[in-house]
Amino acid sequence: xxxxxxxxxxxxxxxxxxxxxxxxxxxxxxxxxxxxxxxxxxxxxxxxxxxxxxxxxxxxxxxxxxxxxxxxxxxxxxxxxxxxxxxxxxxxxxxxxxxxxxxxxxxxxxxxxxxxxxxxxxxxxxxxxxxxxxxxxxxxxxxxxxxxxxxxxxxxxxxxxxxxxxxxxxxxxxxxxxxxxxxxxxxxxxxxxxxxxxxxxxxxxxxxxxxxxxxxxxxxxxx
Amino acid sequence: xxxxxxxxxxxxxxxxxxxxxxxxxxxxxxxxxxxxxxxxxxxxxxxxxxxxxxxxxxxxxxxxxxxxxxxxxxxxxxxxxxxxxxxxxxxxxxxxxxxxxxxxxxxxxxxxxxxxxxxxxxxxxxxxxxxxxxxxxxxxxxxxxxxxxxxxxxxxxxxxxxxxxxxxxxxxxxxxxxxxxxxxxxxxxxxxxxxxxx
Amino acid sequence: xxxxxxxxxxxxxxxxxxxxxxxxxxxxxxxxxxxxxxxxxxxxxxxxxxxxxxxxxxxxxxxxxxxxxxxxxxxxxxxxxxxxxxxxxxxxxxxxxxxxxxxxxxxxxxxxxxxxxxxxxxxxxxxxxxxxxxxxxxxxxxxxxxxxxxxxxxxxxxxxxxxxxxxxxxxxxxxxxxxxxxxxxxxxxxxxxxxxxxxxxxxxxxxxxxxxxxxxxxxxxxxxxxxxxxxxxxxxxxxxxxxxxxxxxxxxxxxxxxxxxxxxxxxxxxxxxxxxxxxxxxxxxxxxxxxxxxxxxxxxxxxxxxxxxxxxxxxxxxxxxxxxxxxxxxxxxxxxxxxxxxxxxxxxxxxxxxxxxxxxxxxxxxxxxxxxxxxxxxxxxxxxxxxxxxxxxxxxxxxxxxxxxxxxxxxxxxxxxxxxxxxxxxxxxxxxxxxxxxxxxxxxxxxxxxxxxxxxxxxxxxxxxxxxxxxxxxxxxxxxxxxxxxxxxxxxxxxxxxxxxxxxxxxxxxxxxxxxxxxxxxxxxxxxxxxxxxxxxxxxxxxxxxxxxxxxxxxxxxxxxxxxxxxxxxxxx
Numbered sequence: 001x002x003x004x005x006x007x008x009x010x011x012x013x014x015x016x017x018x019x020x021x022x023x024x025x026x027x028x029x030x031x032x033x034x035x036x037x038x039x040x041x042x043x044x045x046x047x048x049x050x051x052x053x054x055x056x057x058x059x060x061x062x063x064x065x066x067x068x069x070x071x072x073x074x075x076x077x078x079x080x081x082x083x084x085x086x087x088x089x090x091x092x093x094x095x096x097x098x099x100x101x102x103x104x105x106x107x108x109x110x111x112x113x114x115x116x117x118x119x120x121x122x123x124x125x126x127x128x129x130x131x132x133x134x135x136x137x138x139x140x141x142x143x144x145x146x147x148x149x150x151x152x153x154x155x156x157x158x159x160x161x162x163x164x165x166x167x168x169x170x171x172x173x174x175x176x177x178x179x180x181x182x183x184x185x186x187x188x189x190x191x192x193x194x195x196x197x198x199x200x201x202x203x204x205x206x207x208x209x210x211x212x213x214x215x216x217x218x219x220x221x222x223x
Numbered sequence: 224x225x226x227x228x229x230x231x232x233x234x235x236x237x238x239x240x241x242x243x244x245x246x247x248x249x250x251x252x253x254x255x256x257x258x259x260x261x262x263x264x265x266x267x268x269x270x271x272x273x274x275x276x277x278x279x280x281x282x283x284x285x286x287x288x289x290x291x292x293x294x295x296x297x298x299x300x301x302x303x304x305x306x307x308x309x310x311x312x313x314x315x316x317x318x319x320x321x322x323x324x325x326x327x328x329x330x331x332x333x334x335x336x337x338x339x340x341x342x343x344x345x346x347x348x349x350x351x352x353x354x355x356x357x358x359x360x361x362x363x364x365x366x367x368x369x370x371x372x373x374x375x376x377x378x379x380x381x382x383x384x385x386x387x388x389x390x391x392x393x394x395x396x397x398x399x400x401x402x403x404x405x406x407x408x409x410x411x412x413x414x415x416x417x418x419x420x421x
Numbered sequence: 422x423x424x425x426x427x428x429x430x431x432x433x434x435x436x437x438x439x440x441x442x443x444x445x446x447x448x449x450x451x452x453x454x455x456x457x458x459x460x461x462x463x464x465x466x467x468x469x470x471x472x473x474x475x476x477x478x479x480x481x482x483x484x485x486x487x488x489x490x491x492x493x494x495x496x497x498x499x500x501x502x503x504x505x506x507x508x509x510x511x512x513x514x515x516x517x518x519x520x521x522x523x524x525x526x527x528x529x530x531x532x533x534x535x536x537x538x539x540x541x542x543x544x545x546x547x548x549x550x551x552x553x554x555x556x557x558x559x560x561x562x563x564x565x566x567x568x569x570x571x572x573x574x575x576x577x578x579x580x581x582x583x584x585x586x587x588x589x590x591x592x593x594x595x596x597x598x599x600x601x602x603x604x605x606x607x608x609x610x611x612x613x614x615x616x617x618x619x620x621x622x623x624x625x626x627x628x629x630x631x632x633x634x635x636x637x638x639x640x641x642x643x644x645x646x647x648x649x650x651x652x653x654x655x656x657x658x659x660x661x662x663x664x665x666x667x668x669x670x671x672x673x674x675x676x677x678x679x680x681x682x683x684x685x686x687x688x689x690x691x692x693x694x695x696x697x698x699x700x701x702x703x704x705x706x707x708x709x710x711x712x713x714x715x716x717x718x719x720x721x722x723x724x725x726x727x728x729x730x731x732x733x734x735x736x737x738x739x740x741x742x743x744x745x746x747x748x749x750x751x752x753x754x755x756x757x758x759x760x761x762x763x764x765x766x767x768x769x770x771x772x773x774x775x776x777x778x779x780x781x782x783x784x785x786x787x788x789x790x791x792x793x794x795x796x797x798x799x800x801x802x803x804x805x806x807x808x809x810x811x812x813x814x815x816x817x818x819x820x821x822x823x824x825x826x827x828x829x830x831x832x833x834x835x836x837x838x839x840x841x842x843x844x845x846x847x848x849x850x851x852x853x854x855x856x857x858x859x860x861x862x863x864x865x866x867x868x869x870x871x872x873x874x875x876x877x878x879x880x881x882x883x884x885x886x887x888x889x890x891x892x893x894x895x896x897x898x899x900x901x902x903x904x905x906x907x908x909x910x911x912x913x914x915x916x917x918x919x920x921x922x923x924x925x926x927x928x929x930x931x932x933x934x935x936x937x938x939x940x941x942x943x944x945x946x947x948x949x950x951x952x953x954x955x956x957x958x959x960x961x962x963x964x965x966x967x968x969x970x971x972x973x974x975x976x977x978x979x980x981x982x983x984x985x986x987x988x989x990x991x992x993x994x
Contacts, residue, residue, distance in 0.1 A: 004882040006897055019812050027802045034773060034798060041776035042791070045712075046783075052980060053973040054778040058717035058771065067718060067770040074766045078759040081809060086752050088811035093748040109586070152580040153678055155743070155818060159884035159897060162815050168679065168745040169579060170672025186897050190818040190886045192573045194586055195499040198889035239622045244540045248616040255608050255646040262651030262687075266680065274675065351666040354675045361657060361667075 009181040009206070010161035015088045017162070022084065026077055092163075096176045099144035101137060107147070107154035107167040110196030112187060119220050129219055133202035138212035139182050147173040155191035158204060164190055179206040249398045253405050256369075260409050263365065264416065267358045280355040281417060283348055285339065289418040292335050293410065296370075299328035300407045303377075303400045310393045315384070318396060322381040325403065329374040336367055359417055366409055373403050442542035443956055444527045447549045449849070451523030454556055458515040463916055465508040472496045472504075474902075474909035476891040490568060499588060501890035502571040507563075509574030510596065513696070514603050515556060517834040521699040522607065523552065525841050526614055526638045528849060532947035532954065533632050535623025535963040535985075540616040548609035555602035562595035570596035573888065575689070578670035578681050582662040597660045604649050611642035623946070623985075625965035629723070630984070632945050632969040633716060636723055637702030640730045641695045648691035648734065655684030682744055686737040693830065694733045698726065700833020701768065701797075703841040704790040708772060710844075710943045711787040712779030713980045715970035718771040725764035732761040742813045751810040758808035765801055769794070780973070780980070785859030786941075789840035792867050793832050800828030803878065818888075821881025824874045831870065839866070839922070846926075847940050851953045852933030858925040865918030872911035876904040942981045945969045949985055 002024060008017055045053075058064055104115040104123060111132050118127030137143045147156055149169040157164045158177065165175040179185075187202035207215060238244055271277050302324040309317030340360070343349075350360045376399050383389045441447060471480045479494030490500050527545065531538055539545050562569045569592040572581035576596075584590040618631070618639045658669040659681065668674020670681050709716050716722065738746065738754040772794055781787070803825040806812050816822060839862070846854050883901045885892060892898040892905060939948040946965070950958050963985040971982040 001878060001882050004879045004901075006884055016811050016815055019809060020806070020815070023806050023809060023812065027805055031798070031802055034769060035795070038773050038776065038791075038794070041773065041779075042781060045776060045779045045781050047713075047780045051780060053713040053780040055715065055973045055975055056717065056778060057715045057719065057970075058774060059720055064718055064721060067721070067767055067774055070770055071763055071767045075760075075763050078762060078805070079756075081805070082752075082755050082759050085755065085809045085811045089748070089751055089755075089814075092811060092814060093751070152586050153577055157818075157884075157886065159815075164743055164814050164817060166744050170677065171745050173745045186895055188886055188889075188895055192502065192505075192577075192580065192888040194580060195497075195502060195571075195588065198498055198501070198891050199894040201895060238620045239626075240620055242620065244616055244620045247620055248541060248544075248612050251612045251615050251646065252608075255611070255650055258647050258650030259653050260650070262684070263654035266651075266654065266684070270677075270680075350661070351668075354668070357658075357661070357667040357669060361661060365654075365657065 006159050007181075008160065008162060009179050009183065009185065010158075010163065011178040011180060012088070012092050013160075013162040015091065019081075019085055019088055023081060026081065030074075096144050096174050097142050099176060100141035102144045102146070103135065103137075104146045104148065105135070105156060105167070106150055107156065107189065107193075108150035109152065109194050110189070110200040112156070112189075112200075112202040113150075114202070116219075119216070127220060133187075134205065135187065135202060136205045136207065136212070136215055137179060139179055139206050139208055142176055142178045145175045145177070147175060152193050153191050154189045154193045154200070157188050157190035158185060159188070160185040161204075166191055179204070182206045182208050182211075243394065245394065245398050246401070249401050253401065256405060260365075260412075263362055264412060267362060267416065270354060270358065274354055276353070277355040280348070280353055281359075283343065283346065284359070284418050285342075286418050288335060288339055289414055292332055292339075293414050295328050295332045295335065296407050296410050299325045299332070300404055302328060303403045307397045307400050310396050318393070319381060319384050322377055322384065322396070326374055326377045326381060329370055329377065329403075332370055333367060333374070336363065362413055362417065366406070366413060369406050369409070373399070373406050376402070440546065442538070442546045444531050444539045444542065444545060445849070445954065447545050448524045448526075448528035450549050451519040451527060451552065454553060455516050455519035455524060458511050458519075458556070462508055462511040462516055463919075465504050465511070466912065467916060468496060469501065469504050469508065470909040470912045472501055472890055473892060474906040476893050496890065498890045499571060500568070502573075502587070502888065503569050503589070503592075505888050506570045506573050506576075506596075510559070510570070510600075512830070512834065513574060513692070514600065515559065517696045517830065518603070518607060519552060520838050521696060521703075521833065522610065522614075522638065522641060523549065525634075525699060525703060525838075525845075526610070526642075528845070529947060530614055530617055530635055530638060531621070532848075532950060532958055533635050533945055534618060534621060534626055535946050535959065535965065536617060536621040537957045537959070539613045540621055541613050544609050545613050548606045548613070551602055551606035551609065555599045555606060558595050558602060559599035562592045562599065565591040565595065568592050575685060576659070576681075577685075578659060578662065578678050579672070581681075582659060582670045584663065594660065594663060597656050597663075601653065601656055604653055607645055608649065611646045614642040615639055615646075623963045623965055626984075629720070630965060630968045632702075633705040633719070633722055633726075634699070634702035636726055637698040637705070640726050641698045644691040644698075644730055644733060645695045648688045648695075651684045652688035655681055679741075679744055679746060682741050683738070686740045687734075689740065690737040691730075691733045693826075694729060696830060697833050698729070700793065700837035703833075703837045703844075704793050705772070706943075706945065707786050707790045707840055707844050708775050709970045709972055710941050711782045711784065711790070712775055713781075713972045714775055714779040715968075715972060716771070717774035717777070718767075719968065719970065721767060722771060725767045728764045729761060732757060732764070736761055739808055739810075739813075742810045743817050755808060755810050759805075762801065762805065762808070769798055769801065784843075785854070785856060785863060786840045786844035788860065788863040789836050789843065792863060793836040793840060795867075796828055796836055796870065797832035800825060800830075800832055803828065815884075816881055818886055819881040820877040820885045820887065823887055824877035824881060827874050827877070831874075835866070835870075839863075842926075844941070845947075846929065846933075847936030847952050848947055848950075849953055850930055850933075851936055852929050853936050853940065854929045854933060855925050858921045862918065862921040862925065865921070866915065869911050869915035869918055873908045873915055876908045876911075880904050880908075942979075944971060944981055944983050946984055949983065 002021055056063060102117055106113040114131050114135050116129040117123045118129055120127055147165055147167040149167040151169060154167045155164060156167055161177045163177050165173060183206055185204040187204055189197060189200040302321045306318050306321035309321055348356050350357060380396060380399055468480055477495055484494035567588060567590045571587045571589045580586045581593060618635055661667040662669050662671060668676040670676045670678050705716055736754060736758045738750055739758045742751050806816060807822060807825055843854055843859055880901055885898055885901060892902060936952045938952055946963055949963060965984045966988050967984055969984055973980045974982050
């Protein structure tokens with residue numbers, strides 16, 4: 001299953017993928033144990049001539065221990081996984097780290113409107129640039145995103161960066177990412193938003209430092 | 224094991240717990256109603272805490288009329304209790320009288336409410352006039368529907384008693400009473416939350 | 422099935438089969454409506470699966486659907502959104518609830534507790550008629566201009582709060598009304614189940630001698646009754662936003678879209694346990710019968726069920742990790758979610774422990790019981806991925822979630838229901854179902870169910886989003902498309918695999934082997950009544966002397982010991 005994950009090009013993507021792996025192996029072990037026990041018992045204890053079932057109620061502590069102890073182990077493993085996960089969650093969804101580039105992404109039926117603040121770094125000024133469905137960023141730089149919506153709930157999904165965040169009308173929601181490899185990555189919408197939900201997508205363009213400067217110069221010639 | 228059969232106002236019914244079956248049914252029903260109104264009231268409170276301007280909007284409600292309606296409903300709960308007391312004493316005429324009073328007071332409540340709504344809408348505050356008003360009409364509207372339901376039930380009981388059809392089912396007056404008291408209690412919450420802008 | 426004879430003499434056809442207050446007839450009415458909707462839900466799934474595997478090609482067999490719904494058999498995106506919405510709505514509210522609670526709960530509770538009927542038979546009739554009305558309203562919603570609801574079974578506003586966002590107008594209003602009626606129907610049913618179980622138990626039947634199925638049904642009833650209120654309030658508010666111009670959920674009017682999500686999921690999460698618990702209850706009855714052993718840990722089961730019930734009220738926001746709610750809420754909800762896996766783990770371990778040292782037979786009900794366990798286990802294990810908030814960042818709104826909830830819900834809605842149908846068919850209809858057809862049905866269902874949904878875990882891992890009509894529109898999904906094709910072919914075979922059941926069910930109704938009172942040699946009280954039981958169920962009120970799972974007890978020679986057999990002094994051996 002793990003090999004089906006798309007290529008990870010995100011700084012925190014590895015943390016998320018590690019959590020997926022961790023849970024995969026723990027859950028996989030439980031799967032083998034429980035299925036194994038079940039199939040074993042089904043074979044061993046098939047009805048056989050002359051052999052009667054044993055009257056076991058499971059209510060005596062010695063018997064109940066056989067299911068209580070595994071439950072305690074389940075609890076322990078579950079809590080451990082949760083606390084490991086808490087660190088990753090805080091890293092991705094907690095405070096946005098100091099960013100090198102800020103963009104505003106406004107979702108609408110059925111496009112991503114991406115607003116760049118331009119060289120002055122301020123939104124709402126002359127050099128702002130609005131593009132549809134194109135997000136251009138430099139590699140290895142923190143990009144801070146403010147998510148908005150003009151109409152219904154959409155969801156900003158970057159599979160290769162392991163980022164997803166709902167865009168809710170009436171709210172401004174912060175998210176961030178740092179891409180580790182140049183390339184083009186799709187930005188699908190991941191929340192049903194109407195008849196154009198399927199096919200609503202943008203493109204993330206990640207550039208090496210030099211090419212990103214060229215892109216900036218082409219867009220803002222006077223800078 | 225508890226008594227297997229109990230007599231409730233002359234009616235025998237099987238029960239493993241000693242609680243009359245009809246009464247238990249009504250309590251389960253009221254539990255679900257508590258969550259319904261509780262949910263709505265909870266949402267209102269949270270919305271009000273997170274918003275501005277609602278006390279100003281609420282000031283347009285008439286506290287005197289709201290107080291009158293509260294008094295009307297409380298009195299109707301009293302007459303309902305008296306109706307059931309009459310049942311327990313075997314006083315058929317008393318039961319019918321008090322039931323009729325309960326029905327009339329319930330209708331009075333609804334008429335006053337309708338009048339209030341009319342004047343509020345006329346003053347320019349319909350359902351769409353803002354967050355507070357949306358909640359006000361929804362909450363009092365849902366409550367009024369429940370009052371109407373209670374009036375219908377009580378009317379049926381009254382008419383059945385009048386036509387001599389109630390027979391061995393007089394304990395239903397107590398069950399209807401439980402529902403009626405609940406409707407009253409909901410209003411006791413709605414009144415201060417809506418009318419007394421703080 | 423002859424016209425029932427009441428105190429007043431023979432009763433008309435209408436009173437016996439249509440306007441009946443007999444819990445057994447009402448159960449069959451719920452079953453009939455639920456199974457009919459299951460066919461509709463399955464066909465909607467077929468349409469979706471065809472579109473996903475072969476986008477924008479005509480769906481075989483559906484060329485007759487007129488425009489604008491379908492265009493020469495091809496599914497436009499608006500129609501696809503409707504399919505997704507109605508498949509979910511139908512399966513949860515119009516298949517799972519009526520079959521698991523309406524049919525099995527109504528049929529079995531009075532019989533298992535030794536009562537003549539439910540506490541409020543006329544309320545019971547009203548509940549099934551309200552349900553029939555809600556079904557009619559939902560059916561009509563397909564045929565109004567604009568079509569049926571298309572905002573997902575979860576109906577998130579603002580998409581669902583303004584007709585212009587979906588293009589669906591009356592269809593969505595009727596959807597809300599149908600659900601409101603359905604909720605009313607099951608509230609009435611819940612009152613009946615609870616009052617009946619608590620108050621009408623036979624002498625000697627303490628709460629701790631009740632069959633686990635009854636415990637599961639009443640826990641489900643409590644969960645439903647205590648969780649649905651806020652959603653009813655929320656639904657009223659949604660309807661007002663749609664038709665009366667309010668803005669409870671519309672930000673431009675001061676409302677909050679997230680309010681709906683909290684109200685919906687506060688109900689929605691307990692709701693899935695409302696569906697799950699009765700299904701588990703069914704297999705907990707069948708497991709000991711065919712292992713000839715008591716259920717392992719009867720009291721721990723009850724305590725786990727109560728724990729699940731309580732915990733189910735405090736996990737709801739795990740559906741909303743990415744919704745824009747305060748991220749600090751994620752950890753508390755993650756922890757409560759992880760805690761709820763513990764009582765379920767206990768139940769799974771206890772079920773497997775029941776097999777230990779048993780004497781296991783494998784008739785069709787047992788096969789479906791084991792199938793339920795096998796399928797439910799995968800569902801539960803994959804829930805761990807979803808409950809971990811950082812993992813959810815990636816898999817939320819992907820096919821991973823879809824597969825997880827199909828593994829848990831189909832386990833109970835289909836596998837457990839089939840187990841129950843094959844098991845209690847003799848009691849319900851007085852005849853046995855055919856074993857060979859039953860076994861064929863099981864293996865086809867088990868094989869093809871897994872063939873449909875295991876690929877979906879992989880699709881989810883690959884990032885395929887939910888509710889998209891055409892995966893080929895995305896570059897990164899194209900390599901995954903063979904999985905979609907595989908799942909679609911498997912789903913068609915899964916649907917065809919239900920044919921043996923349909924044939925078996927109807928043939929056995931009329932020509933199955935006549936059933937004896939207790940063909941499975943089971944202990945619980947329903948097996949002491951005739952097959953099928955008459956109006957009033959028992960010739961004499963049973964008296965209960967022991968718990969329900971005394972199989973292979975050392976003090977008796979037979980390997981079963983009915984609840985109502987008087988205790989005899991045991992000889993010292």
